[in-house]
Amino acid sequence: MAKLKGNLVIGQSGGPTAVISSSLAGAVQEAMKHDEITGAYGMVHGIMGLINEDFIDLGKQDPAVIEGLRRTPSAAIGSCRYKVAEDEYGKILEILEKYNIRYFFYIGGNDSQDTAKKISALARDKKYDMRAIGIPKTVDNDLPITDHCPGYGSVARWLTIATRDAGLDTEAIGIVDNVKVIETMGRNTGWITAATALAKEREDDAPHLVYLPEKAFDEENFLADVDAVYSKLGYCVITVCEGLVDKDGEYLTASSRSLDTDKFGHRQLGGVAQYLCDVVANGLKIKARWDKPGTIQRVSIVCASSADLEEAYMAGQMAVRHAVEGKTDYMVTLVREPGAEYKCTTGLVELEKVALGTKIVPDEFINEAGNGVTDAFIKYARPLIGGPLPEYARLKKIPVKV
């Protein structure tokens, strides 16, 4: 493979995560090692920065700042949710040529991988020599082929801890606040919600019920589920995905404001937990409270998974290494190596196989009743949240004798 000399651009796209800038750090630090890469430019607000020629020179930053990005949440060069219009691709190619950009990297979800694919195809059509590699990023964990996605392990850890805390909280005050409903992100897939099950250390621990959008939500079954837990324990902690749907595939709740529909046609979700509290209050005449941590769950470095931080970095690093070696039109994947101990390496998958694709939680990870996860899921997800959880003390119920 002939050496391709020129500049690199990299962009961040979609909802920022705790580790998306760790991927950026990985890519930039790797780029510095290769003579082929003459400059490293950050697109400000993703592809919009390219179109607007709005760049940050990443090669001229203090190396300590780049290193610091490995533990800085959110997208350091800005993000976007921008669907490139057909008539903008021509301009994009002009800009790529103008800045002698030979390496194109886009950190994002399936929409972003589609953007990378189209730009690369355009360059190839026009005989402009450029290599494009996608770097996976999504808390939703819904990209196909890759074992899991950078960003997921950290939101999973955040919610595991929050759910465990909510369990202790509800156990303590459940005689008053009987039911707690926690609404998680995840849109149309339940990966994030499912991860809350990692909080369960003992049989009666929270979460007691877990509802994913992969299974049609049925209010009657839900009330029966809650009633059964409440009758047994005197309280109940429930986790639900923002994108729960009924048997007709309709969202239980979603904004109908046109403002709240993005350029890819996705509607703003949210409000399911509050709605279900009403269902519980009306149906069972018990008190329910809801938490919707929203975007806070997505960008918290305090609870970031050590595995996730490392893997996000590796994904960025390997994207650059593969491009320098001549690869193009791939997305880096995370690969779980066989064996009892968790070990993660990287692979490559053609962009066209991931662009716009969505991986839902498979049936083998969801229990039969549709209100919890299986051991297979726990086995899948546990290593992704990194080291042990903080240890909590538990009093023994030693009775007092008069």
Added chain:
Amino acid sequence: MAKLKGNLVIGQSGGPTAVISSSLAGAVQEAMKHDEITGAYGMVHGIMGLINEDFIDLGKQDPAVIEGLRRTPSAAIGSCRYKVAEDEYGKILEILEKYNIRYFFYIGGNDSQDTAKKISALARDKKYDMRAIGIPKTVDNDLPITDHCPGYGSVARWLTIATRDAGLDTEAIGIVDNVKVIETMGRNTGWITAATALAKEREDDAPHLVYLPEKAFDEENFLADVDAVYSKLGYCVITVCEGLVDKDGEYLTASSRSLDTDKFGHRQLGGVAQYLCDVVANGLKIKARWDKPGTIQRVSIVCASSADLEEAYMAGQMAVRHAVEGKTDYMVTLVREPGAEYKCTTGLVELEKVALGTKIVPDEFINEAGNGVTDAFIKYARPLIGGPLPEYARLKKIPVKV
């Protein structure tokens, strides 16, 4: 003062916090040092445990478990929001006598201090020799006299970090999700919401607007405030208290379900952030998203303030020490010592001075526009959240030259 020999009971009341069991550990470990205290019993679910003779023997626990409570969130012996009925006090006295309880401790907010006061008064009336000391606990920070309340520093730290993260997040993706509204707890006082201002390290940092229930909320002023920030920065992060009220003192949002009104007459709050997102979308035609972390903010040990954990322990410890020395009918207070460096010791205040009292955020802590806090508040609150925040890296906007 004559030595008073007998057993101790201790209870936890109200919303559990990250540090309420640190106070429990402080009390139990101190009790172990005094021969006067022959047994240490935990009331299961606060005063309800006393009425139901439902106790845990705290003196017979593994000492490592008691020590572990110093870093375990939520109320280890269970909590309640129970208003003792007039005709139950007689039974309470019988039980106190039956178990030879001579030391009574209640960890809680103003309702709990009122309960402690009434039980102590009853014992005195009946010539039953018992000492009662209240241990402050409330994330709301609204107890009078005490400089601040155990629990507050940790929720303040949690929200400081969450707001700083939300700031980075909104800065990155604010071109799409223009406005972020974070709803905090706090009921009728703005202490918790005000603490989000600690996230601001530079002038344009989040939170850009902070609204407390101490100032009547005006929608027109609010829209003008948001518009001004959005016009300048292109995004806006707002923190609001769940208990915001309009000029007539009416909650902007509150549940009207009778189920959601507790025995002290407090209505369940929540929904302000979502409501204000509608106001922004309708009034300014820009997109707003909301986070309502709810009870998650209240019981997180991961973000607990080191100062808060230590002070909560100290409050429990000193309550027992003072009781053994002969004091009764007091609540332990946290006292900020004079001097440039923050130093916290404890004091005592008569229960009758704190029972049912509420300390609102004073005018000197709220800015003139009613949409932020003053430097005096920052000076007050900063030491309470403990050590430094995680350090984040920031890229320099170094432009690219063609």
